[in-house]
Amino acid sequence: MNKTKMLKILLSLFTLNSISLYLYLSSSTDHSPEYPTTSHYSSLKPWPQLPSFTPWSSSPNLPRRSCEAYFGNGFTHRVDPLKPDYHSRRRNQIPSSGWFTCFYSETLKTSVCEGGRIRMVSERIEMSRGGEKLESVIGREEEEELPVFGDGAFEIEVNNDRSRVGEKMVDLDFLDRFIDLGEIQRHTTRDLIASIRLVHSDDFTCSQWIEEPTLLVTRFEYANVFHTFTDWYSAYVASRVTGLSDRPHLVFIDGHCETQLEETWKALFSSLTYAKNFTGSVCFRHAILAPLGYETAFFRGLTETINCHGTSVDDLRRKPENHKTARLSEFGEMIKTALGLRVEIKHHLNPASGRNILFVRREDYLAHPRHGGKVQTRLSNEEEVFDSIEKWASNRSDCKLNVVNGLFAHMPMKEQVRAIQDAEVIIGAHGAGLTHIVSALPGTVILEIISSEYRRPHFAMISLWKGLEYHAIHLEESYADPHIVIGKLNGILRSLRC
Secondary structure (H helix, E strand, C coil), X not given: CCHHHHHHHHHHHHHHHHHHHHHHHHHCCCCCCCCCCCCCCCXXXXXXXXXXXXXXXXXXXXXXXXXXXXXXXCEEEEEEEECXXXXXXXXXXXXXCCEEEEEEECCCCEEEEEEECEEEEHHHEECCCCCCCHHHHCCCCHHHHCCEECCCCXXXXXXXXXXXXXXXXXXXXXXXXXXXXXXXXXXXXXXXXXXXXXXXXXXXXXXXXXXXXXXXXXXCCCCCHHHHHHHHHHHHHHHHHCCCCECCEEEECCCCXXXXXXXXXXXXXXXXXXXXXXXXXXXXXXXXXXXXXXXXXXXXXXXXXXXXXXCCHHXXXXXXXXXXXXXXXXXXXXXXXHCXXXXXXXXXXXXXXXXEEEEECCCCCCCCCCCXXXXXXXXXXXXXXXXXXXXXXXXXXXXXXXXXXXXXXXXXXXXXXXXXXXXXXXXXXXXXXXXHHHHCCCCCEEEXXXXXXXXXXXXXXXXXXXXXXXXXXXXXXXXXXXXXXXXXXXXHHHHCCC
């Protein structure tokens, strides 16, 4: 074979390989924004390094009831209610008009949506201002705090297609297919999308432009830790599904007052603003709409069986399984790093310092304008049980035990999460504070005391999804015999070789 012929063959092989590589890269699907605004967002917080992180793939072949479909990226069906205009056909060019895309989850029956060149006209949203000090709005009704969207409360710019100017972006059929009302009587994300009207660029004027990606979130039970966890998780998932390279800004599309839970919202995301705190019309270069907290697996698990077992990310890498997940551990690590805590991956046992038993307490506190400052009793003799555990622990000579008084209602969030991470045994009456077990380390044991009125699966589920050992004491009413509680603790400690 002569050199000329050999050179032609090599060139042909190189060309074929280049074409194949191009086709592979161009057809590869992910949820990174197809219509980017900039390549780097300098004022946004970067994503932290999380030991349990795995890539948020977008495989269309994801089994419907798999753990990844419930807790990760099951948002695999893409729909484009509004595609953008471009000044030219260059790939990855910034759009010259608005766009809107939704990623639908067949498993959760809802969508993560995002769009660009979106204008919010806050005067067309009926709700209270939001973000006030709690004491200043005592007695305010919840109806005043939830948004009612007038026509054109949100608008998207269109350039070339004048035929659709003035129309709603989507119809009822679209909403029923991709943002199902389900059992939710008032679906504010659905109502927001229903309000979006198309406006020609000549009439698209903005008092302020938000150039960087921004999450739009509506909260309902905003002062309850369990429900706030569902909102945190939904916002985190929406950020990952849409492929944001940094943590977005956050805008609350509600009029709730300020609570202590806002410190975690601010830690998780790059900034926080209430919609009604803006003046004039505000335009978003890139907005992301998080699903309601009611649509997450956290909440769905209360009424349907989600057979997912928590495991380590290393276990999943060695042997991926549809009924195992490390997503809740990933999220717990996200919370810890956002709050400035070191992410531990296992307990550091030191016989001299002893083992921590955290008792999560229920204390009276003022939660929201309609709250009387008194919590519902789930354990009528909580103080007696706590004192008995303290006395029992102090008399143990074979194993040093530290009983931690978890008065979470009066502790900064960072200290609450630190107490969870440091505990080997977590005990408490059924209550929202136990949701923090999302941040517990592998090997932590959960003991829940459940009164007859509150036999709900919240924390048994989360323990399962985290891969934590779980025990329950079921009460006939709300009184717990301290001897029975201590007997359970003795058994748990024996299993921990203490």
